[in-house]
Amino acid sequence: MAKNKADLLQGTLDMLILKALSLGELHGYGVIQRIRQLSDEMLNVEQGSLYPALYRIEQKGWVSSRWDVHETGRDAKFYKLTRAGRKQLETEEASWDRLVLAIAKVRQAA
Amino acid sequence: MAKNKADLLQGTLDMLILKALSLGELHGYGVIQRIRQLSDEMLNVEQGSLYPALYRIEQKGWVSSRWDVHETGRDAKFYKLTRAGRKQLETEEASWDRLVLAIAKVRQAA
DNA sequence: TATGATGCCTAACGATTCTAGGCATCAATG
DNA sequence: CATTGATGCCTAGAATCGTTAGGCATCATA
Numbered sequence: 329m330a331k332n333k334a335d336l337l338q339g340t341l342d343m344l345i346l347k348a349l350s351l352g353e354l355h356g357y358g359v360i361q362r363i364r365q366l367s368d369e370m371l372n373v374e375q376g377s378l379y380p381a382l383y384r385i386e387q388k389g390w391v392s393s394r395w396d397v398h399e400t401g402r403d404a405k406f407y408k409l410t411r412a413g414r415k416q417l418e419t420e421e422a423s424w425d426r427l428v429l430a431i432a433k434v435r436q437a438a
Numbered sequence: 439m440a441k442n443k444a445d446l447l448q449g450t451l452d453m454l455i456l457k458a459l460s461l462g463e464l465h466g467y468g469v470i471q472r473i474r475q476l477s478d479e480m481l482n483v484e485q486g487s488l489y490p491a492l493y494r495i496e497q498k499g500w501v502s503s504r505w506d507v508h509e510t511g512r513d514a515k516f517y518k519l520t521r522a523g524r525k526q527l528e529t530e531e532a533s534w535d536r537l538v539l540a541i542a543k544v545r546q547a548a
Numbered sequence: 549t550a551t552g553a554t555g556c557c558t559a560a561c562g563a564t565t566c567t568a569g570g571c572a573t574c575a576a577t578g
Numbered sequence: 579c580a581t582t583g584a585t586g587c588c589t590a591g592a593a594t595c596g597t598t599a600g601g602c603a604t605c606a607t608a
Contacts, residue, residue: 337537338448338564338595347544357586366547370540377565379588384564402573404586421545427447428538430480434457435531437476448564448595467555487596489557494595512604514555 341373341381342390343424346409346417349391355404356382382407390416451483451491452500453534456519456527459501465514466492492517500526 336344348354348362359382360373385391390413398404409417446454458464458472469492470483495501500523508514519527 335449335533335537336565337450339445340447340537340541341565344541344544347547351547355586357584361585363544366544367540368543370536371544374566375587376567376569376589381564383588398586400574400585402586423445424541426480427445427450430477431450431454431534433478434454434473434476434481437457437461446596451596465555467553471554484597485556486558486598486600491595493557508555510554510605512555 336371336373336377340424341377342385343417343420344371344373345378345381345385346390346413346420349407349409350414350417353406353408355398355406357404359407385413388416389413446481446483446487450534451487452495453527453530454481454483455488455491455495456500456523456530459517459519460524460527463516463518465508465516467514469517495523498526499523 344363345359348359348366351362354362356378357375360375360378363371363373382391382393386393386407390410391407392410393405393407395403396406454473455469458469458476461472464472466488467485470485470488473481473483492501492503496503496517500520501517502520503515503517505513506516
């Protein structure tokens with residue numbers, strides 16, 4: 329990946345996707361763009377990571393999808409957060425906060 | 439893993455081990471104990487994660503090891519951070535900070 | 549004597565991200 | 579008109595790395 333772009337850690341991608349979709353329905357490629365934009369270009373999700381992840385997440389019932397015509401006139405697959413997905417997002421955010429806190433504690437050590 | 443214990447994310451273990459060793463030489467099992475203690479029992483590294491990780495890390499030259507007698511009277515393998523390991527720790531901490539920041543940005547989004 | 553903590557290790561598995569490829573459309577550029 | 583880069587979907591294979599589950603030994607404690 330390009331310089332200055334943080335590699336994703338395994339386990340963070342689902343949270344990012346759910347967060348992106350929590351701001352409103354999006355098509356797959358749009359999820360990549362929104363995450364990149366919101367993170368000030370620091371996070372770049374690869375297509376080869378995104379599409380399998382969206383499939384996984386849909387299987388788990390956290391998002392639903394439908395085909396529609398994008399404003400550009402092209403067909404695209406739109407994803408929407410389900411109620412279960414919103415709950416999952418909260419869970420993952422809480423886990424993330426705990427991990428960040430725990431690691432901060434270790435790093436505070438003299 | 440037990441409740442209230444944050445699961446480690448892939449990629450964080452090396453940093454934690456290096457950090458633990460940056461506070462002074464330790465034997466393998468002691469690394470687990472120190473991480474658990476510093477994190478207020480929030481992080482629990484499994485032995486099956488630790489020993490392979492220590493091997494990896496030593497191969498990369500970030501730690502050196504020697505057998506010695508532990509204060510308990512038992513033989514133990516002691517690990518010590520090398521100069522390269524200290525540099526690696528700084529690199530990993532900086533990466534971690536960037537990732538935490540980037541994810542915070544995404545989560546700040548309205 | 550039995551159990552749990554300490555101390556080392558390995559093998560197999562599972563989960564997840566990345567690289568690299570394929571295919572199509574569209575706008576901009578030469 | 580041809581080419582290139584961005585947009586849009588997808589898959590296969592490789593690589594990484596933490597966990598589970600096992601093995602073995604010592605020691606303190608019950």
